[in-house]
Amino acid sequence: xxxxxxxxxxxxxxxxxxxxxxxxxxxxxxxxxxAAILGVAWALVLPAWQAPDENSHYGYVQSLVDGPGLxxxxxxxxxxxxxxxxxxxxxxxxxxxxxxxxxxxARSVYDKWKRTEGDITSAQRSDGGGPNAARSNPPLAYLVxxxxxxxxxxxxxxxxxxxxxxxxVLWLLVTVAATWALAGEVFGPRPTYQLAAAALPALxxxxxxxxxxxxxxxxxxxxxxxxxxxxxxxxxxxxTVGGGVAFMAMVGLACWVKATSYxxxxxxxxxxxxxxxxxxxxxxxxxxxxxxxxFVVVGGWVVTARALARPASEQLSxxxxxxxxxxxxxxxYLWQFYLPKLWFMQDFYPSIPMLLPLFDVVxxxxxxxxxxxxxxxxxxxxxxxxxxxxxxxxxxxxxxxxRRGRLDRGVLAFxxxxxxxxxxxxxxxxxxxxxxxxxxxxxxxxVLPLVGIAGLVAAAALRLVPARWRGAVLAVGLGGLFAxxxxxxxxxxxxxxx
Amino acid sequence: xxxxxxxxxxxxxxCAVAVLALLVTGLVQRSSLAFTLGVFPATxxxxxxxxxxxxxxxxxxxxxxxxxxxxxxxxTFGKPGPAIEVSIRGRTEGVISRxxxxxxxxxxxxxxxxxxxxxxVPENSDVDVCLRNRxxxxxxVFGNADAASRTSTAWKDNEPTGNDLTLVFERSPRSxxxxxxxxxxxxxxxxxxxxxxxxxxxxxxLVLLAVPALLVRAVRDLEG
Numbered sequence: 226x227x228x229x230x231x232x233x234x235x236x237x238x239x240x241x242x243x244x245x246x247x248x249x250x251x252x253x254x255x256x257x258x259x260a261a262i263l264g265v266a267w268a269l270v271l272p273a274w275q276a277p278d279e280n281s282h283y284g285y286v287q288s289l290v291d292g293p294g295l296x297x298x299x300x301x302x303x304x305x306x307x308x309x310x311x312x313x314x315x316x317x318x319x320x321x322x323x324x325x326x327x328x329x330x331a332r333s334v335y336d337k338w339k340r341t342e343g344d345i346t347s348a349q350r351s352d353g354g355g356p357n358a359a360r361s362n363p364p365l366a367y368l369v370x371x372x373x374x375x376x377x378x379x380x381x382x383x384x385x386x387x388x389x390x391x392x393x394v395l396w397l398l399v400t401v402a403a404t405w406a407l408a409g410e411v412f413g414p415r416p417t418y419q420l421a422a423a424a425l426p427a428l429x430x431x432x433x434x435x436x437x438x439x440x441x442x443x444x445x446x447x448x449x450x451x452x453x454x455x456x457x458x459x460x461x462x463x464x465t466v467g468g469g470v471a472f473m474a475m476v477g478l479a480c481w482v483k484a485t486s487y488x489x490x491x492x493x494x495x496x497x498x499x500x501x502x503x504x505x506x507x508x509x510x511x512x513x514x515x516x517x518x519x520f521v522v523v524g525g526w527v528v529t530a531r532a533l534a535r536p537a538s539e540q541l542s543x544x545x546x547x548x549x550x551x552x553x554x555x556x557x558y559l560w561q562f563y564l565p566k567l568w569f570m571q572d573f574y575p576s577i578p579m580l581l582p583l584f585d586v587v588x589x590x591x592x593x594x595x596x597x598x599x600x601x602x603x604x605x606x607x608x609x610x611x612x613x614x615x616x617x618x619x620x621x622x623x624x625x626x627x628r629r630g631r632l633d634r635g636v637l638a639f640x641x642x643x644x645x646x647x648x649x650x651x652x653x654x655x656x657x658x659x660x661x662x663x664x665x666x667x668x669x670x671x672v673l674p675l676v677g678i679a680g681l682v683a684a685a686a687l688r689l690v691p692a693r694w695r696g697a698v699l700a701v702g703l704g705g706l707f708a709x710x711x712x713x714x715x716x717x718x719x720x721x722x723x
Numbered sequence: 724x725x726x727x728x729x730x731x732x733x734x735x736x737x738c739a740v741a742v743l744a745l746l747v748t749g750l751v752q753r754s755s756l757a758f759t760l761g762v763f764p765a766t767x768x769x770x771x772x773x774x775x776x777x778x779x780x781x782x783x784x785x786x787x788x789x790x791x792x793x794x795x796x797x798x799t800f801g802k803p804g805p806a807i808e809v810s811i812r813g814r815t816e817g818v819i820s821r822x823x824x825x826x827x828x829x830x831x832x833x834x835x836x837x838x839x840x841x842x843x844v845p846e847n848s849d850v851d852v853c854l855r856n857r858x859x860x861x862x863x864v865f866g867n868a869d870a871a872s873r874t875s876t877a878w879k880d881n882e883p884t885g886n887d888l889t890l891v892f893e894r895s896p897r898s899x900x901x902x903x904x905x906x907x908x909x910x911x912x913x914x915x916x917x918x919x920x921x922x923x924x925x926x927x928x929l930v931l932l933a934v935p936a937l938l939v940r941a942v943r944d945l946e947g
Contacts, residue, residue: 255941259934266926273913313873315913319761325889326761330909331785333847334874338913380916387915417945696730696945703938704737711745711930719899722906723754 252420253405260401260427264394266714267437272328272721273386274317275596276438277670281359283386283439284308286370290378292351295533297360305353307345311382314338320721322597328721342381359441361536363526365481366441389439396443397436400426403450404680410457411636411681412688421687421699422680426450428706430593430713435670441482442670448479450677452489453640456496460635464500469515473497477522484538485674488650492643493519499635551660558656562667573659582667584611590669593713598668600720602712610709620686627689640678647675730942738935745931749900757790757892760872764796764831768866768886769879771856773805777864777879778853779872779888781814784846787905790892791843793822793852796831798863804828805858809839814849826858831865838893852890865889903927 249257274280284304288296291305304312312318315338316329329335359367373388401423408422409415426432426446436443455472462468476493479486497515501508530537557570562582566572579585584607592610594601625632655666683702690698760782769777784790793809804826811820822841828834844850856862865888869876872887907923914922 251944252941255937259937259941262926262929262934262937266930269914269918269922269926270910272910311913316761316873319871319873323761323763325759325763327759328913330758330912331783331788332908332912333783333785335912383913384915420941420945696942697733699942699945700730700733700737703734703942704741707738707934707938708741708744711741712748714930715745715749715899718906718910719754722909723756723899723902 250405250416250419252416253402253423256401256405256420256423256427257398260397260433261394263428263433263710263714264397264437265391267433267717268387268390268394270714270717270721271390271434271438271596272317272320273315273383274312275320275328275721276434276440277597277668278358279439280304280308280312280317281357282367282370282441283389284353284357285359285362285364285367286374286389286439287350288354289364289367290371290374291347293354295360295364295535296354297356297535298354299356301355302353303355303357305351306349307382308353310341310345310349311338314341315383322599324599324720330722339381362441362483363481363530363537365478366444366483369444370439386439390437393439393443394437396447397426397433399447400432400436400443400450400676403447403454404677407450407454407457407677408681408684410454410461412684417695417699418684418687421702422677422684424703424706425680425683426676428703428710429676430595430710431591431670432673432676433710434593434595434713434717435673442673445479445482445485446673446676448475448482449486449489449674452476452479452493453643453677456493456639457636459500460496460503460633460639464497464504464511464515466511466514469497469500469511470518473515473519474522477519477525480523481526485647485650485671487538488647489643490519490523491646492639495642496635496639499638503635554660555656558659559652562652574665576663577665586665586667587669587672588614591672592669593709594669595713595717596720600717602709602716606709606712613705617683617686620689621682624685624689640681644675644678647672730945731939734942735935735939738938742931742935746900749903750898752899753896754899754902755792755893755896757894758785758788759891760875760887760889762867762871762887762889764865764889765867766865766886767798767863768888769864769877769884770861771854771864771879772861773856773859775879776853776855777877777884777888778812778851779875779877779890780851781875782850782852782890783874784844784848784850784892786846786908788892789843789846790841790894792838792840792893794836794838794891794893795854796836796865796889797828798832798865799828799830800861800863801830802860804830804837805856805860805862807837807839807862808855808857809841810853810855811841811844812851812853814851819848819850820844823857836891843894844892852888854888 274283285296287305287308288294293301314329314334320326320328370389373392374385377385377388404426405419405423408419412418432446436446452472452475455475459468459472473493476489479489501512504511527537558573561570561573565581574582588611589607592607651667651671658664658666687695687698771777797804806826807824809822810818813819820842822839824837824839828837854864866877866886869885869887875887877884877886877888904920907920910923911918911920
């Protein structure tokens, strides 16, 4: 007969451990509170429709909730009359990307708007839904935004926009928590490294700015980071039916947010294959549910899109069927993106004066370009941030090399494949646009779905620092990110309201 | 284990330096902008022969938007520019402010913009801003198409020109930090109906004080 006292004690310890495990670690809780404050600050500071394509994303949601349904109706205007009136009242279109222009800030004009707002009819809220810039996006992120929009439906358009932004900040919290969990899988439960990793999405201003504006990107960053965590967890802890299904369903779900997420699929299949290969026996029982989850969720969107006569992946298919491939030209484009152009190369960036697209487009854009990308830091700030980025990347590579014998190569292959596939997709898209029209495509914010991996790089770099200096380096890192964040907010306040 | 204190101190110090740097930058950086119509100087918007006048009508001087300089961009057709008289008329009181730009200035391509001192115009007033060519040669006032400034338009010879003038209104420079109250007022419009300037003061306090405190809290429980 078992010793009752021992069983009770064991049970109590187990319950206590479960409670401890369930409790959010204090550093993560603090970081989530930081992200929430900063997210709400951005949501309120930013004037209406002063983030990339925010007018189109808002119009998409308005069309979903107030009618006529999914946007793209050929004979409808891009936006509802109400949005047009509100946009004109706050001077949104004139202000977009124009540093000499300010949003409306006269109280008399605001009071006049409040009178106009009262006269807006329901018909003026449902006459949009035309072919706006966001029409080809899948609907999941917009369906989520539809909830705050509908709840605030009795209020004016500015209230609805603000509530959508504030609810969108929740995705930033998911991204921060998922980066914390991802670092926990890679480095073990070591709060120092988890904090170093998760501080990046919590404090980097471009993440906060984008997540606090109405855009599917906030949800995209969150789902990608959760998928990276689930994939890494699956590789580290072994494939289970539940783990495999959760991972593959998350990858599929991301495809309901933006076509960019198709770039997750090769890495996901590779990770799933590696995890499956590590299992001894019963592979079919584990493989079928996971693959079925991916197939059903991604296929669900493809079938839905077909049924609604919409493209399931317009960007992807237009890039794939565009102007074909000239290997020499593609190599020349890639060279010029990462390295200085050589004298014999055709110039792929003739009309845009820039040093290197990698620096001018990716690094600057990923660290911080606000509003409609017209609010920028002084040039020297980008140089400092670039030096820090390069130093952290080199340090992370050295840390990887030092631990090469103990690395989980499956995890490394998974994360590297995701990174390379996203970059390859973006380059292919830009290359096709360059040779067809010369237009640029790449933007720094397009690499932000990889923020979880960037967090791992920061943590790996910190691991290289001798233990006695680690705290100081972490403190400088957190302080530096905080400085960049508050200056970004202040610059944005000054640009729009000073 | 509640450790290590030095990291918490270092984080607090790093955040304090960041906040201090922000405050110093805000004090050093000065802005003379009172407000602007936000019209990009894309094209000559009104050509004035000697004696002709163009008026941008109406202009709402916003709260905190009092000004004593009007900045314009003028094209002089390759000759020294003529004198320009600026008169600012209240909607009911007639001329409330005047100023004159002396002739002889260079074209916009060489001299950029011209700042014309006027008597101070108070905030919360509705005015028309008129520019009259007081010289002997023609001059072009730069601006953009009519949609550039939604609420007003440029008139010449009692006819709308279909354009807006690029007008910027300035006053003596003030530190950006001292403008925070005005910025909070302006930022609170066209947002949530129940927020006011207080929300931005609160957010400022949360961002500059609570966020560093939370970061310190985050590192307090870390292992060494």
